[in-house]
Amino acid sequence: MDPIILSVTFVLGLLANRVGLPALVGFLVAGFILNLLGFSTSENIQLVGDMGVTLLLFTIGLKLKIKQLLRPEIWAAGSIHMLITVLFFGLGIQLLTFAGLHFFAELNVATSLLLGFALSFSSTVFAVKILEESGLANSLNGRTSIGILIIQDILAVLFITFSTGKTPSLWALLIIALLPAARWMFFYILNHIGHGELQVLFGMALALAAGAGVFELVGLKADLGALVMGMLLATHPRATELSESLLSIKDFMLLGFFLSIGLGGFPDFASFVVSALFVLAIPLKSLLFFFLLTRFNLSSRSSFITSVTLTNYSEFGLIVGAIGVSNGWLDNRWLVVMAISLSLSFIVASPLNMVADEIFEKWRNVLNRFETAKSHPDEERIIPTVMWQVIILGMGRVGTQTYDVLRERYGNVVLGVDADQEKVKRHTAEGRNVIYADVSGRDFWRRLVSLNFVKTCVITIPSFDAKLYAITMAKQLGVVCKIVAITEFDDEVEPLLEGGADLAFNIYDEIGIGLANDICSCLDDPKIVVGEQKKQQTD
Template sequence: MIELVWIGSAYLMGLIASRLLFPPLVGYLIAGYALHASGFTTFTAIPHIADIGIELLLFTVGLKIKPRSLIRSEVLSVGGWHLLIVTAVSALMFFWLGKQITGGLVLGVSLAFSSTVLAIKVLEDNGELSSFHGRDVLSILILQDMIAIALLAFTDDHQPTPWALELLLIPFLRPVAYRLLEASRNAELRLLLGVTMALAGGVFAEHLDISADIGALLTGIMLGGHSKTEDIAHKLWGLKELFLVAFFLQIGLNNLPTQQQALTALALLAWLPLQGGLFFFLFIVAGLRARTAFVSSLALTTYSEFALITTESVVNSSLLGPEWQPIISLAVAGSLAIAAPLNRYSHILFAWLEPVLTRFERKKRQPHLDRIPESLGAAEWLVVGMGRTGVSAYAALHAQEKRVVGLDADPTVVEIHLAQNRRVIYGDSEDTELWSGLPLDKVKGVILTLPQFSLRCSAVTQLRQRGFRGKIGTIGYYDDEQEELMRLGADFVIHPLIEAGNQMARQMLKIKNPDA
């Protein structure tokens, strides 16, 4: 009965939120507070289910991580300076207010962390997890998680054992994991293997007194790189979404703040724009363009779910009063509810604010991947999106000795193609500045193989609006997609599966019948 109540409440409030153009997770947060106000309290299964959801989320993220492209100079500088500045400010504030300094300092550090769950979920929903800014955000989140482990050890007086170094053995298990994956030819078995490995990584990490989330992430990274990992991530998508509902519900189920506590939580929420502004400033100083800095900062402008754990620890250690638990709970929930819709429309928001934000860009920037290509050389054909379809189009043009260049938003994909002597440059198709600044004078045609329909529509629209008169070819999976793309200015639209059938028929007809 109780399961029906919390699942049904989550669905109802999620449906209302989606109808009001908010992400469903905003409804889940409200459902948690509504259930608490109705007399329901959290039960043992909810936190456990929430933990599983987070582990599955981080496991699927690990499947997509390419470690060599994860750590960047701006990550250490932006993440490190932001943490130091926020910690210093919080310490001064608690000293000025006459609060308990140690507990306030720990709380201030934890409030400098951003929500890993929300940021990754938003980036994944937007298809930006592999983009330049997506990797920077993910790297900063991992850096924060590493510091969070040490902070939690300090507040709990429970430090990781030296055996924690055994986590470094996980990458050496890759051959065994790959063999299991090859043996799991059934779709259900691959799904079970993914869940098993995510939970096994979490259990192993907990055994070493390390956060289970870190273990799940490392296990995903270990399994990543196999051709079938994308299939596992796809199958885990709906499952982890269901488990994550419990995470958002439990925030509201845990505590219901008083009026004074709610006002304090609102005061903490008022500080969020300053944290976001600090992130933006540090990204600009690191040499990033205004668009990248803005989108990255928006993804990081939340309070972390880790603050809930830290607050409980400092309260139990008598470093802060118990009234801080409902305050931080509401502040975290409020930050997630505010940030979720803003991140969904982050590119639209930047388009509105672009004239103001671009003024902060550094005039003389060092050569950086995050820049608009100044030249395409002698290229006459541009392929946007270097996945399987894009690579095939690139190879076909190159085979006919056409001058072609590829463009992709994943820095690692760019590096791989460059190593294979293909001419590929970095560029994010969602960047309006890219289409207005890309030198297309010599380009005769653009091929768009972007997976998201909205991105293809946006690219076609912006190309035609800037006056590009060359050919535009793209893909479409439904009749209405083809009609819309043609209306926007595409010269032709093909369905990949239909084209595959046509090619198969042509090849079959070319084969001579041995009995003829």
């Protein structure tokens, strides 16, 4: 890439990041500005962008667990929402066409529905970023959001596949038949390549060569091949690690895609007006998500937070639009409109997600009326009335070890809490007292306030923002027990203490102390000393 293009893109991406927006907003704006300065997209930028989309689909496949998608609040709500949204936007665009507005002139029904399809997606990149920063990717609303996004992504891939108009060759049947054997071979390789550069190279080879390359050769869409390769490895224990190892490369290559959109043309006034009109319609998408999710027995809070997470347009809408332009179905100006709509939706959604819980609390009484009488099986709305003295929030490796040590020392007075239902089930099967709860919600802390016999609450969840938010909420609602928080960074200790934690420390400081104590125990063990003396005599 041209150094000027990279420099301008970096600066605007950084500015977007500093104001709390995804960097891709800056990349789109950079493309528009560079186009205004006389730059145009090149084959290299286009190639890098195509590879970024392929890697994006591969990493989505790595997270695609069929069992999770079979839940009705995911596949049914996601599909119904997309169908209604496509019809709503399609009808609305056709009405504007019949009204004689110049920008919408000559749009037929099929084109209007295609635009509606592009606008029906929510952003996977944005949602994952929000959920990871809040530490709620494995919570019920996090898993529901990601599941709905994957349903949307699958529909997008199917559209991309069939939009080419190619007829697969007979060799495609052989490739499909060999997938089970290929899966076994890929599992074996992933088990034996370590954690470094070979793992990254293996992931790229699967996505770009075994997936995109081979599928393209037999007449199938390359993007579908990348998704399928990811799905083959989705159940492997190191699938998440592989996805994370490709994260930076994928994000860099997607830079080419967003740049190419911006470099395609500078928006005029009419494009901004139409984009603003589309952004005004986003709340309707959110209201529909909320209504559908409550129909599938999710609580009003889970439904609301999930709906806010999905309140945006998607980079997949740009991909669908780009295919429409390349096939001659859409004018290039519509791609510019969708790029602006995407950027504006992020500008609206970013602050909205930051205050989503406060908005829910303000409208709690109204929103609770939409709840069904039946509760969702994954939502615990009560804490078992046992005389718990210690509650551990976050039952990962550190939380589990802390739980086991405290229970061994003090007895069955320790309760574990986690927002990952699968993790809760595993701990319960192993004999631990662990319940599901979303600690980012005020309901949990309200219930905890009434348990005045709890002496200590230990917070081991990984996200700093989630820890700080939980501590602040606990203090606001009047939790009287001592709050202990751990972190991985020294510069996070002081903010946690200022936020209300009674004790906060860097976990790595304690690892060194624990290791030293274990070594001292070993040196004081007479069996070890005698063994060492015998070894010296033998030598």
